[in-house]
Amino acid sequence: PLLYVPSWKRVMESKLVYIVYGLIDALALEMCGLPCITGSTGKSLSNKRLIQLNKRYIIVPDKDERAAARNLSKSLGNFTHIVDLPYNDLGCKDPDEIRMRLGLEFLKSLILEKSK
Numbered sequence: 525p526l527l528y529v530p531s532w533k534r535v536m537e538s539k540l541v542y543i544v545y546g547l548i549d550a551l552a553l554e555m556c557g558l559p560c561i562t563g564s565t566g567k568s569l570s571n572k573r574l575i576q577l578n579k580r581y582i583i584v585p586d587k588d589e590r591a592a593a594r595n596l597s598k599s600l601g602n603f604t605h606i607v608d609l610p611y612n613d614l615g616c617k618d619p620d621e622i623r624m625r626l627g628l629e630f631l632k633s634l635i636l637e638k639s640k
Contacts, residue, residue: 530554556632
């Protein structure tokens with residue numbers, strides 16, 4: 525599986541990179557100015573490619589992808605953290621839906637707050 529990276533420059537300049545599950549979610553984080561990566565087919569992320577980048581990762585799964593995020597986190601080791609966004613409270617299913625309903629600044633602030 526290939527990686528989809530909206531901005532390689534942003535990823536390579538950052539020590540911390542966000543992983544999402546889908547192209548549209550990656551674009552939403554890119555619009556927030558956050559370095560992000562996803563698989564070219566969403567859930568198909570190769571830990572080998574991610575390990576080669578030598579970054580710290582924060583996984584931002586969709587509402588129904590916590591198990592996939594947990595598996596990826598285990599395979600990447602200690603430099604990975606999973607952020608659980610309050611999808612049920614917000615009535616949303618993924619980062620892009622949060623962006624559409626509540627705006628870019630809200631999404632960015634929420635992700636940064638939960639990433640601490």
